[in-house]
Amino acid sequence: MPTHATSPSRPRRAPRKRPLVTVSEDDGNRRADLIRVSARLFREKGFDGTTVRDIADAVGMRSGSPFYHFKSKQDILAAVMEEGLVAGLQDTERIAASDLPPREKFRALVRSHLETVLAEGHDFIPVLLHEWRALSPEHQARIIDLKDRYDARWQQALAELKKARLIRSDSKVVRLLMLGAVNFTIQWYKPGKGLSIDQLADQAVEFFLGEPG
């Protein structure tokens, strides 16, 4: 049963959709808009499962227009990942530079990373984790630099924990297991159900380091 009466006229264009994002008319933030909505779509449907038309629709452009801002779909993916890493690295370095005691500093790191990965609208790093494989090798190289700096900060934090005798080993494997446990939360954590992000951070730290004192 057709929902609309169809007339035999020539193919009619679908009515122009209203943009789903509100932006001041004449600013240059269209690129940032594209990155943000692409992150959300890539996270929800995957890189290959998202079409350039999906992205264009979501920001209220025509299907060819994203290519005015990016020269390929791959470039959008790289921009999404870079955005997430730059922001995450900034947070991480701020915490690393603070003078919190070791356990508190570590807790702050875990909480910050959990927020980077779980908070509403924070789709950049989840896309990095999920769609790394879809990124071309040339783009990967650029992103790996940033990832290495991120990892180095964590390794540094573990060294401080070891010095304070809060962990037995600051081996690379321990770091990978910890970050794995934290990163994998994106597979099961449901915002607003059960633990808050803060509570989850506390439980994770307790699991990693044992009870305080």
Place this chain on the structure above:
Amino acid sequence: MPTHATSPSRPRRAPRKRPLVTVSEDDGNRRADLIRVSARLFREKGFDGTTVRDIADAVGMRSGSPFYHFKSKQDILAAVMEEGLVAGLQDTERIAASDLPPREKFRALVRSHLETVLAEGHDFIPVLLHEWRALSPEHQARIIDLKDRYDARWQQALAELKKARLIRSDSKVVRLLMLGAVNFTIQWYKPGKGLSIDQLADQAVEFFLGEPG
């Protein structure tokens, strides 16, 4: 500069490729072959990044023929995931039923799960972890049953560890963090480089439970 001289004849078919898998001529294992090579391809290129033609090529069929064995690409994905879960569940239940002491039983569980996820040719569970999102809701429901039984076994193992005072808490969050750390190894573990799977299992158990004794 063209590599081949092109003649103005009608489009010529590419020479028939030799199958990449060897199977006895007339057995009914074509379905199993499809599942195995699909698992590998889905893992390498993702579900959306793998075409039915990729799959057909890899088993030496024509592009339409996989649909003689499966009614859709989605059905192949579901079969891959189910295969992995059934095998993993079998291993897990065998270990759970053994009379190993708690710490040894847990170590066996971790090692078994790491092998399920890291060993050569074990692509089924990695596909489950990576492509869950790509599976249709109807298929998901069937797979969730198996997943729940898997999780229940782990929760049971944690309860035994708690009873033996080897962990402080057998909360659901602890299970999720542990399994997350183990599952995330598929993102960084390189077979033949660094630790063996057995060594990794030992290190993980030591990290989760602390030093023995």
Place this chain on the structure above:
DNA sequence: CCTACCGATCGGTAGG
């Protein structure tokens, strides 16, 4: 940034 379009490719099918 839109219009109009293209070549390539995709999942799937009918008929044998």
Place this chain on the structure above:
DNA sequence: CCTACCGATCGGTAGG
């Protein structure tokens, strides 16, 4: 399981 094919869709582009 192959042959032959289809309608739909995709990333991307030329020209404005």
